Amino acid sequence: MENVIGLAPWLVGFPLLGAAVLLLGGRATDRWGHWLGVAASTAAAVTGFVLLFAMISTPAEERVVDHHLWTWLSAGGLDVDLGVRLDPLSMTFVMLVTFVGTLIHVYSVAYMAHDPHRRRFFAYLNLFVAAMLTLVLADSYLLLFVGWEGVGLASYLLIGFWDHKRPNAVAAKKAFVMNRVGDMGLIAAMALIFANVGSVQFADVLPAAAGELSGVGASTATWTAVALCLLLAACGKSAQFPLQAWLGDAMAGPTPVSALIHAATMVTAGVYLMVRSAPILEAAPTAQLVVVCVGAVTLIFGAVVGCAKDDIKKALAASTMSQIGYMMLAAGLGPVGYGFAIFHLLTHGFFKAGLFLGAGSVMHGMDDEVDMRRFGGLSRFLPVTWITMGLGWLAILGVFPFSGFWSKDGIIETAFVPVDGQPWRAWLFGSVALVGAAITAFYMSRLFFMTFGGQRRWDDDHHPHESPALMTVPMIILAIGSVALGGLLAVGGTFTTWLEPVTGHAEHGEPVIPFWPLVILTHVLVIGAALLAFRQYAVSRVPVTAPRGSLLTRAARRDLFQDATNETLVMLPGQVLTRSLVYGDKAVVDGGWLGLGATVTQVGEKVRGMQNGYARSYAAMILTGVLVIAGVAGIAAAVSQ
Amino acid sequence: MTPGLEVSGGETMLFWVLAPLMVLAALGLLFVRRAVHAAMCLVFVMISLAIMYVAQEAPFLGVVQVVVYTGAVMMLFLFVLMLVGVDASDSLTETIKGQRWIGVLLGLGFAVVLTGVVAQATFQSPVGLESANAVTNPVALARVLFGDYVLAMEAVGVLLVTAATGALVLTHRRQLTTRRTQRTTADARVRALTEGVSLTPxxxxxxxxxxxxxxxxxxxxxxxxxxxxxxxxxxxxxxxxxxxxxxxxxxxxxxxxxxxxxxxxxxxxxxxxxxxxxxxxxxxxx
Amino acid sequence: MEITNYAVLACILFAIGATTVLLRRNAIVVFMGVELMLNATNLAFVTFARVHGDVTGQVLAFFVMVVAAAEVVVGLAIIVTIFRTRRSASVDDVNLLKG
Known part of the structure; x- marks a missing residue:
């Protein structure tokens, strides 16, 4: 491990170099720029594999390595070292980001083939990957924050990639601004940590939170505040309630970007932050409960929204929100949950990337049509897409033995384990997770059947066709991952054990519903929901124009009024404030000064008539003044006598 | 009136004879049309003032009043009047609107207020200048003038010189053409012969x-x-x-x-x- | 007779001088009005010198005379200059400097 740790900075270095060359090289790199992007990402992935094998061959207790690069800044009491922390958690993320990221790069070569700015697109993709790798490899909160902001920047650039269209630019801005809200949380958390621990290095902070360091530490209330600030940051980045509104609009970016954001980078950062800060969460049980609640709310929220969306990408976006909700839920459940959260994140990265790339492939074949009500019966025209998406669909449903089953079922099971001997929490969050799984099954099946099943609803202008190999091969690889990855890593608890150096070993508690009945119950619900969707969207006719629907449907179509809420609660007061300030500035400040000037001018206009050029008039004025003074003096003298 | 100074009967008579005449003459300044007549009125007032100065134990000032004002200043006025035109007289129409009424009102008001103030004020009992003038009035004046006020005296001297120079500069006309000599005049007349101008007187x-x-x-x-x-x-x-x-x-x-x-x-x-x-x-x- | 009669006379002369300045348009007469005012103050000075038994008042009157002489010289020179250029001795004709 020690002999290859020096490679770790190159994980960031390769894609960063690629981005720099592509951005600085300009048009000169147009012809081969996309392949350079792919190469940079591939190089990172290869480096990742080398490090992975090195780590596997190292004994478990030596797998956490802090590699110091140089002292970044030293200001008063704040010393920040710039370094790399490589442990099973960051290794997992490195593999997910580089591997899935590389597949998406390859896919983009074909998907963006006709875009005049493909080179710039690849530069941003590389930047995105570099920023995400910085985030997961950082050995301090400050360096993590650098990656965090880099991810925000790259997502802004990519969501608004086609910024000549106004909605895209607005969507990019929305994502950026909402992420800033979360960033404030991270900054506040860092400030709190520094104030209480005196360092922002993971190596100092996490043991302090765990109470392993004597003399350093803080009260539970402080750790709760830190954890809540971190949660706010995670909510912003991972599109969790209440900062979820940007995710749907972020679909304005090219589809590979959506895949990258949803599967490998960006939204997973919040979960990473939660798991990385696990000791802090454990030091603050109240915050843990809040994390679970946020996860539960988001998972239902996303699932409900997903049921109503007709835009294939927006349905998938809602699904991501919901799935990340699962991960947050798990992250709030303690040591056992961390494992499943990251495990689900990993499997989700594969099948969600596959689903997004599949959606992109469908759009590619359907001339960028995204309305699922205008799809239907596409399985015949896009067989590869159909099969790969089908496998991804089964995976996200959590059907045995696909990937999703191993991770999601684990979360549901963990949710049913009573925490601190409080069975109500087990029942509540367990039921939420279970219901969420059923709804997930419904909307994903709806998506799948509306696209590939039933009658064709597209008109003759469209000529659906299968995508080129550059696009289908990554989809096939991801589909294989969706099928097999979960099973491979779950058997014998391989993955949980792998993560133990980070999360610590935890005995699996006893769920309130025994394991096998729970699995069967889950499957019954999932398959039932899928059959319901099949009956409604594959067997019976789907209207091309959406029916008005129930109150809930209409609300879900409008994202359960998330934008209206944000606009009313945040935007409107802000606008009113700024408008009143502008008005106040104009009326009071400007008006005051201008009025003063106008008054002086007008008084001057009136008074200047007195200067009539006649010396005798002036003499009269002087005499008047003398008269007044003499009169006053005389009266004063008379009075004083 | 305390027994410090008693105004003599002769002075009283002098005052009551002169004062009304002075006021009349001063009013002449307001009402006569010709500037020369106004100047004559002013001369009368000034000479009367000189007499009053002498009566008020200020013989030196009385003499200076005659010499400076009546002798120099008023002569200067008359010279300028000659220069400008003896019979130059004001037109009676008022150019500034309301100025006549304002002037009359202000003048009357001023007279009333000042008189009122003087009448209201309590003065100390008059001392008289007998003791101060013991060394004769000019000597007493000179002692103060060249004692306490020597600096002011010198400043005033500078002021006078400056004023004289200033007047010279102001009234000076620049020589815009070449100076006419006897020769140039003769040459010009010879040259003008062709135009029918006679050479002879x-x-x-x-x-x-x-x-x-x-x-x-x-x-x-x-x-x-x-x-x-x-x-x-x-x-x-x-x-x-x-x-x-x-x-x-x-x-x-x-x-x-x-x-x-x-x-x-x-x-x-x-x-x-x-x-x-x-x-x-x-x-x-x- | 009270000695303040002189002061009252000075007030009246001063008021007449001031009124002259206000009402007459011939610059020379206006100037005479100014001179009348100066003379009135001189009378007041001399009178108060007598009241206080101090010749300083007379000294000041002397200064007033000197300054008046200087002022007359310059003032009349200005009048002459104006008359040369404008052929008028009226103070109302010199009214170009106005708002």
């Missing part, structure tokens, strides 16, 4: 046996009148008399009718003049 205006006047033109050797001989001012004013008119007048006196004697007005000459005829002036009889 003009003849004096007419001198006749009976009528010797500036307003009658001289006669050239041919007996024709020379209009240029009459002073320019008279010509411009139209006060010149033609030869014929003169002869007529003479005839009227003498009783001889000369108008018929082949004296007809030739063409090109002013009416009533006959250049060809030699106006034979009749011998004076008795």
């Amino acid at each position: 003009l003849p004096a205006p007419g001198v006749y046996a009976q009528n010797n006047a500036m307003d009658t033109p001289a006669l050239d050797p041919a007996g024709r009148p020379v209009p240029e001989s009459v002073p320019r001012v008279l010509r411009i004013r139209g006060q010149e008399r033609s030869v014929t008119a003169l002869l007529d007048a003479e005839a009227a006196i003498v009783g001889t009718d000369t108008s018929g004697d082949a004296v007809g007005p030739p063409a090109g000459l002013p009416a009533g003049q006959d250049p060809d005829s030699t106006p034979t002036l009749p011998a004076r009889e008795a």
Whole structure:
């Protein structure tokens, strides 16, 4: 491990170099720029594999390595070292980001083939990957924050990639601004940590939170505040309630970007932050409960929204929100949950990337049509897409033995384990997770059947066709991952054990519903929901124009009024404030000064008539003044006598 | 009045005689139309003031008043009046709207207020200058002037010199053309010969046996009148008399009718003049 | 007779001088009005010198005379200059400097 740790900075270095060359090289790199992007990402992935094998061959207790690069800044009491922390958690993320990221790069070569700015697109993709790798490899909160902001920047650039269209630019801005809200949380958390621990290095902070360091530490209330600030940051980045509104609009970016954001980078950062800060969460049980609640709310929220969306990408976006909700839920459940959260994140990265790339492939074949009500019966025209998406669909449903089953079922099971001997929490969050799984099954099946099943609803202008190999091969690889990855890593608890150096070993508690009945119950619900969707969207006719629907449907179509809420609660007061300030500035400040000037001018206009050029008039004025003074003096003298 | 100073009966009489006259003269400044008359009024006021100074135990100031004001300042005024025009008088229409009423009102009000203030004020009992003037008034003044006020005295001296220089500069006219010398004048006249200007001095205006006047033109050797001989001012004013008119007048006196004697007005000459005829002036009889 | 009669006379003369300045348009007469005012103050000075038994008042009156002389010289020079250029001695004709 020690002999290859020096490679770790190159994980960031390769894609960063690629981005720099592509951005600085300009048009000169147009012809081969996309392949350079792919190469940079591939190089990172290869480096990742080398490090992975090195780590596997190292004994478990030596797998956490802090590699110091140089002292970044030293200001008063704040010393920040710039370094790399490589442990099973960051290794997992490195593999997910580089591997899935590389597949998406390859896919983009074909998907963006006709875009005049493909080179710039690849530069941003590389930047995105570099920023995400910085985030997961950082050995301090400050360096993590650098990656965090880099991810925000790259997502802004990519969501608004086609910024000549106004909605895209607005969507990019929305994502950026909402992420800033979360960033404030991270900054506040860092400030709190520094104030209480005196360092922002993971190596100092996490043991302090765990109470392993004597003399350093803080009260539970402080750790709760830190954890809540971190949660706010995670909510912003991972599109969790209440900062979820940007995710749907972020679909304005090219589809590979959506895949990258949803599967490998960006939204997973919040979960990473939660798991990385696990000791802090454990030091603050109240915050843990809040994390679970946020996860539960988001998972239902996303699932409900997903049921109503007709835009294939927006349905998938809602699904991501919901799935990340699962991960947050798990992250709030303690040591056992961390494992499943990251495990689900990993499997989700594969099948969600596959689903997004599949959606992109469908759009590619359907001339960028995204309305699922205008799809239907596409399985015949896009067989590869159909099969790969089908496998991804089964995976996200959590059907045995696909990937999703191993991770999601684990979360549901963990949710049913009573925490601190409080069975109500087990029942509540367990039921939420279970219901969420059923709804997930419904909307994903709806998506799948509306696209590939039933009658064709597209008109003759469209000529659906299968995508080129550059696009289908990554989809096939991801589909294989969706099928097999979960099973491979779950058997014998391989993955949980792998993560133990980070999360610590935890005995699996006893769920309130025994394991096998729970699995069967889950499957019954999932398959039932899928059959319901099949009956409604594959067997019976789907209207091309959406029916008005129930109150809930209409609300879900409008994202359960998330934008209206944000606009009313945040935007409107802000606008009113700024408008009143502008008005106040104009009326009071400007008006005051201008009025003063106008008054002086007008008084001057009136008074200047007195200067009539006649010396005798002036003499009269002087005499008047003398008269007044003499009169006053005389009266004063008379009075004083 | 405390027994410090008693105003003598003579002074009282002097005051009551002079004061009304002074006020009248001063009012003259307001009401007379001609500036010269105003100046005369002012001179009267100033001389009266000089007398009052002497009466008020300030003989030196009385003398200075006469010398400086009446002698110098008022003379200067008169000089300037001559320069500007003796008979220059104001037109009576007021140019500034309401100025007349404002002026009258302010003047009256001012007089009332000042008088009121003076009447209201309590003065100490007058001391008189007998002790101060013990060394004679000019000496007493000189002691204060060259003692306490020597600096002010010098400053005032500088001021006077500056004022004199300033007046010189203000009234000085720049030499815009070359200076006219006797030679240039002579040369100019010779050069102007071609334009019909005579080189010699003009003849004096007419001198006749009976009528010797500036307003009658001289006669050239041919007996024709020379209009240029009459002073320019008279010509411009139209006060010149033609030869014929003169002869007529003479005839009227003498009783001889000369108008018929082949004296007809030739063409090109002013009416009533006959250049060809030699106006034979009749011998004076008795 | 009270000695303040002189002061009252000075007030009246001063008021008449001031009124002259206000009402007359001939610059020379206006100037005479100014002179009248100066003379009135001189009378007051001399009178109060007598009241206080101190010749300083007379000294000040002397200064006033000197300054008045200087002022007259310059003032009349200005009048002459103006008359040369504008052929007028009226103070109302010099009214170009106005708002």
